[in-house]
Amino acid sequence: MATALTLDKLTGGYSARKPVLHEVSFDIRPGEMMGLIGLNGAGKSTAIKHVLGLMLPQSGEVRVAGLRLADDRERYRSSCAYVPEQPSLFPNLTVSEHLRWTETAYGLDARTAAQRTEALAETFRMKHAMGALPGTLSKGMRQKVMLMNALLVSPPLLIIDEPFLGLDPLATRALVQALNEARAAGSAILLSSHILPALERNADRVVVLHQGRILAGGTPEEVKQAANAGGRDYTLDDAFERLILAADEKAAPPEGGAGRG
Numbered sequence: 602m603a604t605a606l607t608l609d610k611l612t613g614g615y616s617a618r619k620p621v622l623h624e625v626s627f628d629i630r631p632g633e634m635m636g637l638i639g640l641n642g643a644g645k646s647t648a649i650k651h652v653l654g655l656m657l658p659q660s661g662e663v664r665v666a667g668l669r670l671a672d673d674r675e676r677y678r679s680s681c682a683y684v685p686e687q688p689s690l691f692p693n694l695t696v697s698e699h700l701r702w703t704e705t706a707y708g709l710d711a712r713t714a715a716q717r718t719e720a721l722a723e724t725f726r727m728k729h730a731m732g733a734l735p736g737t738l739s740k741g742m743r744q745k746v747m748l749m750n751a752l753l754v755s756p757p758l759l760i761i762d763e764p765f766l767g768l769d770p771l772a773t774r775a776l777v778q779a780l781n782e783a784r785a786a787g788s789a790i791l792l793s794s795h796i797l798p799a800l801e802r803n804a805d806r807v808v809v810l811h812q813g814r815i816l817a818g819g820t821p822e823e824v825k826q827a828a829n830a831g832g833r834d835y836t837l838d839d840a841f842e843r844l845i846l847a848a849d850e851k852a853a854p855p856e857g858g859a860g861r862g
């Protein structure tokens with residue numbers, strides 16, 4: 602079976618002279634949840650832009666559900682749903698109308714879409730707000746609308762930027778439940794997040810990106826071991842810090858004999 606997402610030695614960025622990403626490779630299988638982590642500026646958003654086909658590789662390739670963008674742009678694009686960190690909604694469409702718009706844009710079966718919409722409204726406690734315009738919703742509610750639209754599509758690949766930021770505790774639980782249902786239905790999920798405890802609890806695997814290169818990858822447990830932080834009290838946060846500090850040290854080794862003395 603084709604992977605849901607493959608990055609194969611992806612090199613890319615905003616200028617050919619100075620790529621942001623350097624031979625980044627990883628894949629996500631259908632039904633798998635992958636966390637993408639890295640410091641500010643590590644290249645996470647740039648990697649996502651390449652996956653969405655908004656930027657083209659300088660070398661290497663990206664495949665979604667086995668397809669490269671150039672193979673079939675329409676199928677490639679309709680195989681992904683993306684939820685950005687900042688909700689962007691149509692100001693003149695109600696919550697229900699957004700979901701109907703998504704139904705039409707992705708050519709979803711009307712009955713299935715109606716059932717899913719109802720279930721999502723229930724899961725995210727949004728039934729009372731289905732007739733509301735975005736301008737009258739709170740930030741977290743607007744985020745929920747974005748998530749509901751992406752989950753409605755049930756695409757082969759779901760990409761979510763900072764999914765856990767700004768959601769109340771029940772909404773966070775609802776999201777995890779909805780993501781697990783999406784996985785059970787075969788969607789692969791890529792979560793870019795700085796909230797490492799949530800990824801440690803929920804992601805099957807994580808990839809650590811540092812200065813546009815993959816520093817570590819594997820299950821949260823494997824990443825902790827790679828950071829030599831496999832002890833019982835270590836968290837993914839601890840492992841992440843150790844990996845970054847070790848990489849920085851390797852990049853700039855202390856000069857022998859030039860220290861204080």
Ligand SMILES: Nc1ncnc2c1ncn2[C@@H]1O[C@H](COP(=O)(O)OP(=O)(O)OP(=O)(O)O)[C@@H](O)[C@H]1O
Nearest residue numbers: 614615616621639640641642643644645646647648
């Ligand atoms: N539009 C742009 N033009 C030129 N360089 C950019 C652009 N956007 C980002 N960069 C550069 O690309 C590098 C990676 O940025 P990117 O936005 O991918 O990081 P990130 O990992 O998503 O960071 P954050 O956690 O802060 O969102 C940074 O050096 C950044 O300055």
